[in-house]
Amino acid sequence: xxxxKIWVLAEVADGKPITASLxxxxxxxxxxxxxxxxxxxxxxxxxxxxxxxxxxxxxxxVGDLGGSLPGAPVASxxxxxxxxxxxxxxxxxxxxxxxxxxxxRLSAKIDRPVLTNVVGLVAGDGGLTTQHAIFGGAQIATxxxxxxxxxxxVIRAKSFPAETSGGGPAEVVAxxxxxxxPTDGAKIVASHVEERTGPKLDEASVVVSxxxxxxxxxxxxxxxxLASLLKGAAGASRAIVDAGWVPYSHQVxxxxxxxxxxxxxxxxxxxxxxxxVGMKNSKNIVAINKDQDxxxxxxxxLGIVGDVHxxxxxxxxxxxxxx
Amino acid sequence: MNVVVCVKQIPDPAAPPSxxxxxxxxxxxxxxxxxxxxxxxxxxxxxxxxxxGEGEVTLVSMTPNGETSGLRTALAMGAAKAILIxxxxxxxxxxxxxxxxxxxxxxxxxxxxxxxxxxxxxxxTGTTPVQIAEILxxxxxxxxxxxxxDGGSLKVERQTEAGxxxxxxxxPALVTVTAGVVEPRxxxxxxxxxxxxxxxxxxxxxxxxxxxGQVGAIGARQEITDVSASEERASGEIVVDEGDAHxxxxxxxxxLKVL
Numbered sequence: 001x002x003x004x005k006i007w008v009l010a011e012v013a014d015g016k017p018i019t020a021s022l023x024x025x026x027x028x029x030x031x032x033x034x035x036x037x038x039x040x041x042x043x044x045x046x047x048x049x050x051x052x053x054x055x056x057x058x059x060x061x062v063g064d065l066g067g068s069l070p071g072a073p074v075a076s077x078x079x080x081x082x083x084x085x086x087x088x089x090x091x092x093x094x095x096x097x098x099x100x101x102x103x104x105r106l107s108a109k110i111d112r113p114v115l116t117n118v119v120g121l122v123a124g125d126g127g128l129t130t131q132h133a134i135f136g137g138a139q140i141a142t143x144x145x146x147x148x149x150x151x152x153x154v155i156r157a158k159s160f161p162a163e164t165s166g167g168g169p170a171e172v173v174a175x176x177x178x179x180x181x182p183t184d185g186a187k188i189v190a191s192h193v194e195e196r197t198g199p200k201l202d203e204a205s206v207v208v209s210x211x212x213x214x215x216x217x218x219x220x221x222x223x224x225x226l227a228s229l230l231k232g233a234a235g236a237s238r239a240i241v242d243a244g245w246v247p248y249s250h251q252v253x254x255x256x257x258x259x260x261x262x263x264x265x266x267x268x269x270x271x272x273x274x275x276x277v278g279m280k281n282s283k284n285i286v287a288i289n290k291d292q293d294x295x296x297x298x299x300x301x302l303g304i305v306g307d308v309h310x311x312x313x314x315x316x317x318x319x320x321x322x323x
Numbered sequence: 324m325n326v327v328v329c330v331k332q333i334p335d336p337a338a339p340p341s342x343x344x345x346x347x348x349x350x351x352x353x354x355x356x357x358x359x360x361x362x363x364x365x366x367x368x369x370x371x372x373x374x375x376g377e378g379e380v381t382l383v384s385m386t387p388n389g390e391t392s393g394l395r396t397a398l399a400m401g402a403a404k405a406i407l408i409x410x411x412x413x414x415x416x417x418x419x420x421x422x423x424x425x426x427x428x429x430x431x432x433x434x435x436x437x438x439x440x441x442x443x444x445x446x447x448t449g450t451t452p453v454q455i456a457e458i459l460x461x462x463x464x465x466x467x468x469x470x471x472x473d474g475g476s477l478k479v480e481r482q483t484e485a486g487x488x489x490x491x492x493x494x495p496a497l498v499t500v501t502a503g504v505v506e507p508r509x510x511x512x513x514x515x516x517x518x519x520x521x522x523x524x525x526x527x528x529x530x531x532x533x534x535x536g537q538v539g540a541i542g543a544r545q546e547i548t549d550v551s552a553s554e555e556r557a558s559g560e561i562v563v564d565e566g567d568a569h570x571x572x573x574x575x576x577x578x579l580k581v582l
Contacts, residue, residue, distance in 0.1 A: 013484065069481075069490060071453060071463060097466055097483060104418075104450035108457035113419050113544050116448050133553065135340055141347065142549040154450075185462030186492040194486040206581055230581060242502040248468065248482045254447060255501075263581050274447075284579055285559070286572060292561075299556055302575050306564025315569035322582070 003032040003123050007078075007088040007150075009099055010037040010051055010059065017047050019203075020094035020157040022054045027160035028092060029055035031123045036088070037170060038081075040065055040074050045172055052170040054162065059170040063177075071101030072183040077175045078102070079109045082150065084176060090128055090151040092121075103154045105183070114152040115143060119159045127151065136273025136295075137280045157202065157258045158281070194249050199233050201250065205262045206232030207282070209252055210240060211275075213268020213289055213308050217245040222312040223267060229319045235259065235279075237269045253278035268308040271296025288312070324375035324472065326368040327434040328402065329425055329452065330361040330384045332393030333445040340445070346540065347547035348415050349445060355386070357393035360440035362400070362507035363500050367470055368438050369401045370505060375472065379403035381432050385424050387414040391523055398518035399510030405523045406432065412528060415540035418446075422454030424538060427531035430459065436477070437497040441466055456497040463497040464490050468504055 006028040010021045021037075028035040037051045040062035051059050062077040081087065091106070093099040095116065107114040120131030120140075128151055132141045145151045201207065208230065210223035220240070227234040235257070236250040252259055254274035264282035269275060271287070271294055279285070280299050287300035290307045297303040304311060332355035334340065341350050368380040382397050382405040389409045398405060406428045413424070429437060437456075442449035456463035468487065469480035477492045482501060510518070528538060536542060562568050576582045 069462075069464065071465075072457070075457070097481075100449055101453050101463070101465055104453035105457045105463075107419055107450060108422060108454040111419070113417050114448075114450055115545060116418075116450060129548070134342075134550070137553060139550055140553045141342075141547050142551075143545060143547045145545050147544040182460055183457060183462055185496065186464050186490050188488045189491050190489040191483070192486040192488070230576070238502070244503060247486070248501070248503070249484070249486065255441060255449075263576065263579060280556075284575075285556075286575065288568075288572075292563075297559075297561065301556070301559040302572065303559055303561045304564055304568045304572065305561060306568050310566075311564055311569050311572075314566075315572055318569055318573055319582075 003089050003128060005034040005036065005088040006032040007036050007038055007091045008056065009091070009093045009102060010039040010047065011094060011096055011098060012039065012041055012043055012047060015043055015046060017050055018094060018096070019162055020096065022050070022162040023157070023160045024092040024094060024155060025051065025054040025056050026163045026165070027121065029165060031121070031128065032089070036060060038062065038078060038175070040070055048172050049169040052167045053164045055165050055167055056170040057167065059172050060175040061172050062175045067187045068184050069101070069186040069188060070098045071105045073178070073180065074102045075105035075109055076178040078106050080176050080178050082110065087150060089149050090153060093152070093154045095154050095156045100154055103152050107152050112150065112152055113145065114154060115145070116154040118153050118155040121153065121155065133277055136276040158260050194247055198228060198231070201233040201235055201252070202257045202259055204233035206230045207235050207252070207259050207261045207263070208232055208265045208267065209235035209237065209269060210267050211237035211269030212239045213270070214240070215309065219309070220245050222308070222316065225316055226265070226312060229316065232261070237275050266296050266300070267312060269296055270294045271299065324372050324378035324436070325381070325432070325434045326372055326378065326436045326438060327381050327383050327429050327432050328361065328364045328368045328397070329437065329439040329455070330365065330382050330393065330397055331358045331443045332356065332384060332386055332390050333358045333443065336444050342550055346415060347550055351387070355390045355393055357396040358440065358444050360442070360444055360502065361397070363502055363504050364438040364440055365397045365400050365402060366505045366507040367500055371436065371470070371472055381406065381434065383425055383428050383432065385413060385421055387411060389525070394523060395518045396510065398521045399514040400508055401514060404521055406526065407523055408526050408528065408531065410528045412535040412539045415543060416538045417543035417545060418448040418451045419454055420538040420542040422451050422458055424528060424531065424533060425451070426455045426458040427533060428526065429455065435494045436472070437495070439497070439499050441499045441501055452497055452499045461495055461497050462492045464492060465499040467498050467500050470498055470500065470504065
């Protein structure tokens, strides 16, 4: 399978394509002659310029979904576009909630397997080869599809840089309308946006995260205060999100956010493999944990074996004293 | 209200995982236990059936080797019965192949609602549930942090990158639940005893009309060509706190010009 054409799912948030989609478009441009985007919602024309700058020459517009969850209708639209001919050799999806849904449903619809948790993608003879971080990132598995395409790939954020290549706006082409069927039954009736102060977790250059070692919900305030003093974002391990101490939007890890800040501080976090996957490529890692055998110390550049209840308040006080 | 819960029996995550050096498949030998992520789906199903006042919870699971101990744990929590598809040809099956097998078994149970975890703890592909929904022609809602049935329709709070959405769907439908959705019960002694005699219907893929070519390594149409150690981070500095470790942190941050 030689790679002539790659499609990339361009998810939109706040009227702009998400960074993860731009990362995929730029990377696709290094792999294939033609890169096209697939977008849905009302704002496709408004993003055609940005998609073009990053390398897409066409954007297939699925249009307004009328409140439906994207999984089923967007998968149908992509399947129909492939059927219509001029389909791609590969389709790249960002590993977001909707990206995973669309990729999974499309996979079943066109009976093609899907590779997920992709962190690397290269072209070779015989097609595209993927890399996957397994066992918490301790090992890298290399994989590929066997058989007919298109290959479906769900790719983790921050696997590639997002780079513009100076292209003109992508041409907007309406994707053929498909009949809505029973699979399209799930509808969004209300959206709730969590309040956030400070930088976004997956964009902050400093992230301070807390885990079960904090002991109780109230102690998360130490994490928030430290994050704020360092002008960073506050994150969390899955353990404390599951326990209801903080909302899911704070979660860093396998099913949470992937972060690559200049400094990641893991406080009271043991370093379970599913957490490491989300932060192990941070430039500098500081860990504070009272267990010297905690796995987090194997990735920390500076590891403090100590009690977060003692170290954090002193750290906060000292930072405040600096003014 | 009949609910099917898809459950997976996995090697104990506390034990170090390993890959078969030849096929690069995850080695699933030794004791298999109920995937922790599935306890939430089982509990949610039990609560929904309880609230509805009638119906039952059926477990559906797939294994290459006839294992049932994880199923007994879920039966001990209160599920009524299980359908287990067990077949040698299932070794090395990928997510889509798994979805085809589970969908065929689920169809026999004709549930009002299908629950699953967002992803398994050992494979974490994360697509099998929506692939099942597509094969069965059903709507799906993933990453549910709250699930209710109200007047015959499904109401879910679904996590999003920005917060959460309220989503509604007619039944039948498939929902994947996150860990925070409910607190799973511990099976009681009575439950554990009762589980021993609850029915586990065992099927082969032939019983479901599925061809061996659709499953296993062949059906997967993908292969792992290499596994190697990733670049290790150079070992870092360790400081044991004796009251002043916070100063070292400040120094570290200054050196990085974060302060």
